[in-house]
Amino acid sequence: MTEVSHGVYHIEGQDEFIPDSHMYVIGLPDSKDLSLVDAGLMGKGEYKIKSVRNLGISLQDVKRIIMTHTHLDHIGCLREIMEHLPHAELWVHEEEAVPLEEGDERGVYGMDMFRSMCMSQYNLQPGAFKFHVTRALKGGETLEIGGISWDVIHIPGHSAGSIALYQPTQKVLIPGDTVYADYSIGRFDLYGADGSALSRSLMRLAELDVGILLPGHNQIVIGVKPGYILDTAKQWAPYLR
Ligand SMILES: [Zn+2]
Ligand SMILES: [Zn+2]
Numbered sequence: 001m002t003e004v005s006h007g008v009y010h011i012e013g014q015d016e017f018i019p020d021s022h023m024y025v026i027g028l029p030d031s032k033d034l035s036l037v038d039a040g041l042m043g044k045g046e047y048k049i050k051s052v053r054n055l056g057i058s059l060q061d062v063k064r065i066i067m068t069h070t071h072l073d074h075i076g077c078l079r080e081i082m083e084h085l086p087h088a089e090l091w092v093h094e095e096e097a098v099p100l101e102e103g104d105e106r107g108v109y110g111m112d113m114f115r116s117m118c119m120s121q122y123n124l125q126p127g128a129f130k131f132h133v134t135r136a137l138k139g140g141e142t143l144e145i146g147g148i149s150w151d152v153i154h155i156p157g158h159s160a161g162s163i164a165l166y167q168p169t170q171k172v173l174i175p176g177d178t179v180y181a182d183y184s185i186g187r188f189d190l191y192g193a194d195g196s197a198l199s200r201s202l203m204r205l206a207e208l209d210v211g212i213l214l215p216g217h218n219q220i221v222i223g224v225k226p227g228y229i230l231d232t233a234k235q236w237a238p239y240l241r
Contacts, residue, residue, distance in 0.1 A: 005170045005212050007148050010220055011051040013040055013073075018118070020044045021074040021216045024174055025052060025062075026165075027146020032061040034146055036081070036088075037165065037174055038074045038216060039065065042122045045080025064089040064134070064145075068176025068216060069162040070096045071190070072108050072118060075129060089134035093154060095192075096161030097137075103130035107159060110190030137163060155205065157198025157240075158186035164205060171211035179205060181219035183232045188240065199240035202233035 139154025
C-alpha cells in the first residue's frame, strides 16, 4: 500500500478466482477523520484492516466507509471490516442504499448463476448483504472529509448507483469500476447495468481534469494523459447504445 497523492492511500486488491477490489483510504492522518473507499471480496477483511493499520492509522480515526458501488467484489468483506469499525458510518448512493437496506441482493450478485455459485463457494446465506446505510448519497455533494474536499458524481451504467469521487486540486479520480487503465471500462451486462447510461457517465468523467486515476481493479495510473477518459469513452461509444 502506498500514498498515491496527499492523503490518498491505495491498498491493492488480492484477486482470487473472483476479483477483490482495491481499497482506498482518504484523508489526512492528522485530521483523525479518515474514510475507506470500498471494502473488497469475502475473506479479505483481515488483510484490508491490517493494511490500514500498517499505514499508521488508528482504527478509531476511520469514521466511514464510502462505497463506489455494491457489487460483491467490493462489498463482500464489508461486514468483516465493520466488525473492526463498529463506530464507522456507511455511505452509499441512494440507488443502491435502498436495496441494501431492504436486503435485495440482486445488484450485489449481478446475475442469478453467479449468485448460486458464490453462495455455495463462500457459504453465504440470504441476507448476508443487508446493511444499514447511514448516509444515502445523491451525487452533486461536495464532501469535506479528512481535511480534503471530494466531489461526488453519480455515474450510473456499470451499476445503478455507481459513484465517482473527484478531488479537483490534486486531480484525483476514484471512478469505481466505470473506467480503468488501458482504455478498459466496467462491464455493463449485470443487473442494474445500462450501456447507454455508462456511455453518458464516461462522457461526464471526460469533462474532469484527471491526473491520477484510481479504479476499482488492476493498474492505478499516475500521470494520466490529457484526454484519456474522452478517448476511452469514444472508443466504447459504438458498443454502448
Ligand atoms: Zn463492479
Ligand atoms: Zn469491481
